[in-house]
Amino acid sequence: MGKLQDKVAIITGGAGGIGQGIATAFVKEGAKVAILDLDEQSGQKVVERLQKHQPESMFIQADLANHDKLKDIVDQVVDKFGKLDILVNNAHASKAKPFLEITQQDLDLSFNTGFYPTFYLMQAAIPHLQKTEGNIINFASGAGIEGHATQGAYAAAKEGIRALTRVTANEFGKDSINVNLIAPIANSPGVQQWAKEEPEYYQQVLENIPMRRFGELEEDIGHAAVFLASEDSSYITGQTINVDGGSVKF
Known part of the structure; x- marks a missing residue:
């Protein structure tokens, strides 16, 4: 019996990166997982791998920016x-730009793919989670917590998500719904591509991580998500868990 045996989970951005790592960790602990992603080809490949562990795993192609369809x-x-x-x-998409160059289009991209889907999916999910005393795991970022340069649009949306998380943790704690955040640094495909394009900057960031490595998608980020989704964290809510090798200190 796994820690998430027969639990049902929705994971956005599950066709790659952190989402795929979490989905893999979840099914290995017995969860039935529905991954949402715009990328149908990658999503189908991922769900085929997940079904080896949990045959009922499913993929739903979804444009999270189409907020009317989320419920x-x-x-x-x-x-x-x-x-x-x-x-x-x-899931979250954004563009890095110096603050004075950020446009309305940049803000819309970050909020429409990150903040608003989080908001509307939480609204749709909470009535069901009240019945199961379930869990919500949102994603924060050191970009917002520390205010990283060129990350204005992304950081603003992420800090908005942190605010929503604290509000809902307070409102629905009485229903035994746990709402928490993970702020990760992960060895995602995007980070690997960035390492090739900007190796000096990548090395600088790496050297500022006390553990001198980026987190593994399944073993580090996925296992942290399993903890937050399981009974092991039943008395933890409204918290930001920095799974970042010690990068953010406060």
Whole structure:
């Protein structure tokens, strides 16, 4: 019996990177996982791998910027599995730019793919999570916590998500719904590409991580998500868990 045996989870951005790592960790602990992603080809490949551990794993192609459809997606998962236990809001797209160059389009990209999907999926999921005393895992970032240069649009959306997390943790604690955040540094495909394009900057960031490595998608970030989604964290809510090798200190 795994720590998430027969739990039902929705994971956004599950076709790659951190989302894929979390989905893999979840199914290995017995969860039934629905991964949401715009990339159908990658999503189908990932769900085939997940089904080796949990045959009921499913992929839903979704444009998270189409906010009117998000409740329907939650209902689709509940109709299939009969319940919802875990919501993981991982997906987020943004562009790095100096502050004075940030446009409305840049802000819209960050908020429409990160903040608003998190908001609307939480609204749709919470009535179901009240029935299961479930868990929500949102994603913060050191870019917002520390205010990284060129990350204005991304950091603003991430800090908005942190605010939503604290509010809902306070409102729904009475229903035994746990709402927490992970702020990761991960060895994602995007980071690997960045290392090739800007090796000096990559090395500088790496040297500022006390543990001198980027987190592994499944073993580090995924296992932290398993902890937050399981009974092991039943008395933890409204918290930001920095899974970053010690980078953020406060």
